[in-house]
Amino acid sequence: MSEMPDTSPEGASLHAPVARLLRPLVRLFVARGITFPALINLLRELYVNVAEYDFALPGKEQTDSRVSLLTGIHRKEVRRLRGAGAPVSAVPAVVSRTSRIIARWLADPHFTDGQGRPLPLPRAGEDGEVSFESLVSGVTRDLRPRAVLDEWLDRGLALLDPQGRIVLAEAAYVPKGGGEPQLYYFGRNLHDHIAASVANIMGEAPRFLERAVHYDGLSAELARHLERRAREIAMEALAQANREAHAACATDPGGDHRWNFGLYVYAEEAPPRRAPQGSGDAA
Structure with a gap:
């Protein structure tokens, strides 16, 4: 053939x-x-x-x-x-461990302030006290919290404030540099976004939420402003979803399903279109 x-x-x-x-x-x-x-x-x-x-x-x-x-x-x-088996996307150990610890730091009310922001944490504390040690040991006991801290400080995921407390760095939210963590999420997140779109195209009715708000013909200043504001809105939504999911997992019996809630923001200089300036849409 x-x-x-x-x-x-x-x-x-x-x-x-x-x-x-x-x-x-x-x-x-x-x-x-x-x-x-x-x-x-x-x-x-x-x-x-x-x-x-x-x-x-x-x-x-x-x-x-x-x-x-x-x-x-x-x-x-x-x-x-044929016969190779369906490909399995294994989660690198460093990604799984790090993401679970960060998710707890961002979601557990013991480790956040009244506005849901991650608290600066002392290295260690007495039994039951909030500390980096209790944060890590609540997720995994396979590694010493000091080893995790050394790794995070080296990777720029955490910083030490003037009081010697451990602060979650902005770099912890988005892996950078094209390394293993960033490439893992590159494959996972794009897969899920495309899979949701494909399921909606192939199904009789849209199954997944997959929408975007987009405006063309903007000035560079307005595009930068909207990008900054969209980041703020997106982070608020992600933080809320993380808190609710973290709390719900405490009473969930567990199973073989997974869930992903993602957002993206993109802006670029694009060729002018014939649409009126400032025209927008949601799709």
Whole structure:
């Protein structure tokens, strides 16, 4: 069976939005040395994996021929690539541990002030007293709080104030530098945003909330102002969601589901449009 380059009419309608979606990713690929042949190999593996696991017919064994038909990839290649199992996105240990400690510091009323801001914490305290030691030990006992503190100070996630108390740094909210934590959340958050949009397109009715407020034709000053204000609103919403989720988890029996609530803010200099200045929309 030969490669099949043809695209269905439904697929053709996706060309423009997919090209726009992929453009910033291609910029990242080129910057990070992911060549076009390397990307093709990755896409080939993903096409086979998705067809094998997401498009299997109930009660029927998925065949090489059907995967080849769905993907346009030759059966020999399908046979070689099948059976690898659905990809699992493992959470790096440092990401899981750090995110859980920060989430508690931002949500637990014992570690926040009246406005929900994280309190400066002494290194240690007596039994039951609020401290960095009690914060960490309440999440994990596999690591010494001093080791966690040394790591956070080195990474800029925490600072020491003049009183020697530990302060959560702004850097702790958003991993930076293209390291493992940032790249993990890059994959996770973009996956979930795209997955929500795809589910809404493929379903009979929108299942997930996926909306944005956008204005074009703005001055640079107003764009900067709206970006700053949007950050404030977003952080307030994230903090509230984190507090409620943290409190609810205390009585939840646990299970195999996960939940993600995300926000993004973006602004750029864009070519002028014919729409009236200041025109806006929510979609």
